[in-house]
Amino acid sequence: MIPTTDVKRPTINTELPGPNARQVIAEDEKYVTPSYPRPDYKLVADHAEGVWMTDVDGNTFLDCNAGVAVCSTGHCHPEIVEAITRQAKTLIHMCGTDYYYRHMPDLGRKLNEICPIEGDTKTHFANSGAEAVETALKLAMYHTKRQKFISFFGSFHGRTLGALSLTSSKRAQRLGFMRQAIDVTHVPYSYCYRCPFNLGKCDDGTCCMGTVDWIENRLFKTTTPPEEVAGIVIEAVQGEGGYVPMPPEVLKAIREICDRHGIMMIVDEVQSGMGRTGKMFAIEHSGVKPDIMCLAKGIGSGLPIGATVAKSEIMSWHKGAHASTFGGNPVCIAAALKTIELLENGLVDNAREVGDYLKEGLRGLQEKYDCIGDVRGLGMMLGVEFVNEDGSPAVELRDRIEVDCFNRGLIILGCGTSTIRWSPPLILTKENADVALEIFDESIAASI
Numbered sequence: 227m228i229p230t231t232d233v234k235r236p237t238i239n240t241e242l243p244g245p246n247a248r249q250v251i252a253e254d255e256k257y258v259t260p261s262y263p264r265p266d267y268k269l270v271a272d273h274a275e276g277v278w279m280t281d282v283d284g285n286t287f288l289d290c291n292a293g294v295a296v297c298s299t300g301h302c303h304p305e306i307v308e309a310i311t312r313q314a315k316t317l318i319h320m321c322g323t324d325y326y327y328r329h330m331p332d333l334g335r336k337l338n339e340i341c342p343i344e345g346d347t348k349t350h351f352a353n354s355g356a357e358a359v360e361t362a363l364k365l366a367m368y369h370t371k372r373q374k375f376i377s378f379f380g381s382f383h384g385r386t387l388g389a390l391s392l393t394s395s396k397r398a399q400r401l402g403f404m405r406q407a408i409d410v411t412h413v414p415y416s417y418c419y420r421c422p423f424n425l426g427k428c429d430d431g432t433c434c435m436g437t438v439d440w441i442e443n444r445l446f447k448t449t450t451p452p453e454e455v456a457g458i459v460i461e462a463v464q465g466e467g468g469y470v471p472m473p474p475e476v477l478k479a480i481r482e483i484c485d486r487h488g489i490m491m492i493v494d495e496v497q498s499g500m501g502r503t504g505k506m507f508a509i510e511h512s513g514v515k516p517d518i519m520c521l522a523k524g525i526g527s528g529l530p531i532g533a534t535v536a537k538s539e540i541m542s543w544h545k546g547a548h549a550s551t552f553g554g555n556p557v558c559i560a561a562a563l564k565t566i567e568l569l570e571n572g573l574v575d576n577a578r579e580v581g582d583y584l585k586e587g588l589r590g591l592q593e594k595y596d597c598i599g600d601v602r603g604l605g606m607m608l609g610v611e612f613v614n615e616d617g618s619p620a621v622e623l624r625d626r627i628e629v630d631c632f633n634r635g636l637i638i639l640g641c642g643t644s645t646i647r648w649s650p651p652l653i654l655t656k657e658n659a660d661v662a663l664e665i666f667d668e669s670i671a672a673s674i
């Protein structure tokens with residue numbers, strides 16, 4: 227079921243932020259950490275339904291960000307709310323690290339069914355994306371008895387110390403923390419629009435094989451012998467780095483490298499997973515089967531849950547090797563099981579169909595505006611990169627457009643250097659997409 231409401235367009239009745247919002251922001255500034263990477267506009271959420279977000283002053287926005295790709299089924303989907311409520315009335319917590327309850331094997335079985343990993347899988351449950359990545363790192367080290375990792379420039383895998391060692395999408399994420407906790411070498415990500423090897427724009431991924439050459443002929447022959455590498459950690463579509471899909475050829479070549487050298491292929495689907503790209507997982511667009519997958523964000527429709535899914539023979543560590551008090555909490559799992567049911571019953575298809583429609587609309591705007599250099603992505607994981615006349619990233623313009631959209635009632639968020647990401651709830655309709663495109667068009671016109 228896709229919730230629909232009578233709301234058709236955003237309504238902005240106050241200045242932004244409004245008087246109630248300003249109070250919350252002032253309190254927040256006093257009592258809450260300043261480290262959150264909030265954008266230039268200030269949204270103070272009050273309640274939300276479907277694709278509509280209402281702030282504390284009664285302004286209603288069309289949400290094309292979904293709490294950063296989390297509310298996959300839309301805000302407060304009635305079936306999710308019902309599943310959570312039912313579960314909360316019977317069992318909220320019993321610590322799956324020490325006791326049993328049926329929810330963990332139920333979700334583990336479902337993930338075994340849907341994750342594109344060869345053979346049977348086992349799952350470790352956590353509370354967030356970063357934790358799911360930490361689990362993958364520990365598991366790969368444990369299984370291979372190796373310590374080095376390879377990750378990609380532009381990647382984002384979280385901010386805990388292990389995950390931070392992999393992360394490289396923004397300077398601010400690492401600044402001040404200096405030495406990294408684990409041994410990671412970063413390699414260029416195949417970013418077709420801005421080829422890291424200066425080979426121009428090929429569009430078919432062939433020049434991106436430079437990334438593979440870099441790993442095999444530079445890293446492996448110098449600083450990073452393959453027999454010391456535990457895992458290659460990769461986003462099939464880079465998220466925070468700019469919504470950049472990795473060409474399937476490169477993913478296939480990385481799979482081959484991993485096979486040849488006994489390295490774990492770890493695919494981070496925290497942002498790209500759970501239907502967002504028009505398939506359940508982004509890696510499925512390439513046909514590649516990873517050894518370990520990291521999931522979070524969209525899997526719980528807003529409840530905090532992370533999962534690391536691995537081949538059963540890989541997840542064979544000893545009792546006590548890894549666990550989490552809250553991970554796999556029954557209420558979060560109830561939300562995840564219902565989320566997957568809704569995804570399978572139409573929302574993945576909707577992400578593909580309406581995502582294609584939205585992309586077509588964005589491509590139309592690219593023809594209209596020279597400042598749009600690239601429109602890319604899959605399903606409802608779309609990036610629009612803004613450029614200056616000389617082709618350099620138009621960072622300030624992107625930021626202005628982001629704020630202007632908000633002032634007109636459209637919530638979108640930047641990523642990468644000068645890209646706007648579209649990551650709406652997967653229930654977005656074509657009618658919603660038309661409204662969003664209209665506002666985006668007006669904002670670009672007003673901001674250039």
Ligand SMILES: Cc1ncc(COP(=O)(O)O)c(C=O)c1O
Pocket residue numbers: 354355356357359382383384385461465466494495496497498522523
């Ligand atoms: C690909 C990817 N991995 C990991 C993370 C970290 O997730 P969390 O913020 O839940 O720790 C994110 C968050 O944006 C992400 O996009």
